[in-house]
Amino acid sequence: MRVLIVTAGSRGDVAPFTGLGRRLRQAGHQVALAAHDRFAGLVRECGLEYRALPGDPLEMVRARTAAPSPEDARSVFAAFLDDLGEGVVSAVAAGTDVLLTAFGPAPLSRLVAEGFGIPSLGVYLVPGVPTREFSPPGWPVTGEPSPADNLAAGRELLARTDALYSGVRRRLRARLDLPAAGGASDTSDDWPICHGFSPAVVSRPADWPAMAHVTGYWWPAVPPEWRPSDALTDFLRAGPPPVYVGFGSMTADNERLPEIVAAAVKRAGVRAVVQSGWAGLGTAGDDILLVGDLPHEWLFPRTAAVVHHAGAGTTGAGLRAGVPAVPVPVLLDQPFWAARLHGLGVAPPPLPLRELTAENLSAALRSCLDRPAYRDRAAELARRIRAEDGAAEVVSLVAHLEGGRGRRS
Incomplete structure (x- = not known):
């Protein structure tokens, strides 16, 4: 089976998926990793197929920082997302049976998987599902928020993310000949998400849906030729x-x-x-x-x-x-x-x-x-x-997804 992992961002957003990709390859799958060009060497050195995503996250951050106004900064990010959406389409079109997506590009990756008629799975490095037990990463916390505050913050953060991605998602729907509205919600409870951190570090919240998993870490693969200086x-x-x-x-x-x-x-x-x-x-x-x-x-x-x-x-x-x-x-x-x-x-x-x-x-x-x-x-x-084996649960879920393959005509 042809498995594609899509991630975007810095080296820390890429490296854990090299180890996960190796484990999937050891399980008998063909594995490609889509990331920005500055990480092409890392991906290939770890023995995985590399598929390019446009844009440079470092240059995007610098351009947003240098933007003369908030509107200009938003325009920089919107252009980055438009290019990223097209890159995900190209990466999937190169041959994919199952798509695994990191948190950042998930709103785009999941929509593209829907357009190609293939199953998808979230592979998140941070908690990505609202919960009463803690405020979501990236949310400013003051004092001691209540369980209701935590849940509301998680939902608000997802709503803001949906708003950021709304324009590119609308254009992608037209690009992929999908209905202008409808399809699975990005926050639906039946979409599987694996979180790649240890339950000893963040235990799985009791109010998460059954399809949200905490698997343990996915460790980066060390390129076989690497040696310390x-x-x-x-x-x-x-x-x-x-x-x-x-x-x-x-x-x-x-x-x-x-x-x-x-x-x-x-x-x-x-x-x-x-x-x-x-x-x-x-x-x-x-x-x-x-x-x-x-x-x-x-x-x-x-x-x-x-x-x-x-x-x-x-x-x-x-x-x-x-x-x-x-x-x-x-x-x-x-x-x-x-x-x-x-x-x-x-x-x-x-x-x-x-x-x-x-x-x-x-x-x-x-x-x-x-x-x-x-x-x-x-x-x-x-x-x-x-003692944990974080990749094992992902490998098992991918095997279950294999039965749901099928490409749109």
């Missing part, structure tokens, strides 16, 4: 385990961020591996090694603690490694995961990036390193997470 292996051998500092795909325009990181590392008396990321960190120092993209699952177990933006994938990698964290959230789902890390007892209170200083960062690092409770709790959680 000599500089990295030499640095790791030259002293005690360093801390990791990286903010992934965040494009923070704080010019002082490299200075803050360097000063915090020095004040805390630690060595550090700093990942430049999209923020372009150029942090330098005697006890600092600057690196580019590399597999977190290889590096994190070799560190004493990890400082990161609390994206879903980086959060999971740190938990799997069993090391404490210093979460520095910026936007979207990051405050949700940052609060979850603190609540799980593996991290001190989050330090929002806009509030970051050398003083509070160094204090948080020393707290991670000096309090055994953080590391003990991280090790305990890691044992539970490593």
Whole structure:
């Protein structure tokens, strides 16, 4: 069976699906992964077929940030979505029997699957179904919201998403010769959604519909040819385990961020591996090694603690490694995961990036390193997470969907 996984966004939105794709391939399926061109090499190195999606998420973020007005920013995003919708159509048309879609492109992917008459399945890295148990990731939380507040926030967030995608969905319906209205709702209870995080991190809400699953993490595949650089292996051998500092795909325009990181590392008396990321960190120092993209699952177990933006994938990698964290959230789902890390007892209170200083960062690092409770709790959680097989449930659901195949004429 030909399985297509569609995702959009940063590396953290792509990497987990390389591991999931490998598991599906091991189960006997032909697997393609549709993503933006900057991740073509990653997909192919992991042994999966690559299908291109137009647009560059980094350039889109920069263009939205530089837009002179909110209306111009919305126009930038609308054009990005229009191109993305056409890209999903092309990716499916290349040969697909079952479509798996990440949360971001789900409103488009699901509609395209309907147009091609093939079954689809949500594969989400963040909670994507409203619940009374917590506010949805990306929703600003103040005080202690009630269960009713949480549910209302989840529904409102989905309504806002529907509004953002309404124009491109309308054009896609015409493009695919679908009725102008009708078809399955994006929030219907009978559409299967698998959430790729551990129930030990976010337990499955009791009020979720039966078709919403929490499977456990889908770990990124490490390209078989990847090897750490000599500089990295030499640095790791030259002293005690360093801390990791990286903010992934965040494009923070704080010019002082490299200075803050360097000063915090020095004040805390630690060595550090700093990942430049999209923020372009150029942090330098005697006890600092600057690196580019590399597999977190290889590096994190070799560190004493990890400082990161609390994206879903980086959060999971740190938990799997069993090391404490210093979460520095910026936007979207990051405050949700940052609060979850603190609540799980593996991290001190989050330090929002806009509030970051050398003083509070160094204090948080020393707290991670000096309090055994953080590391003990991280090790305990890691044992539970490593025992899970998050991909197995997805493989099983895909096998069930196979009976529902069939293409529109």
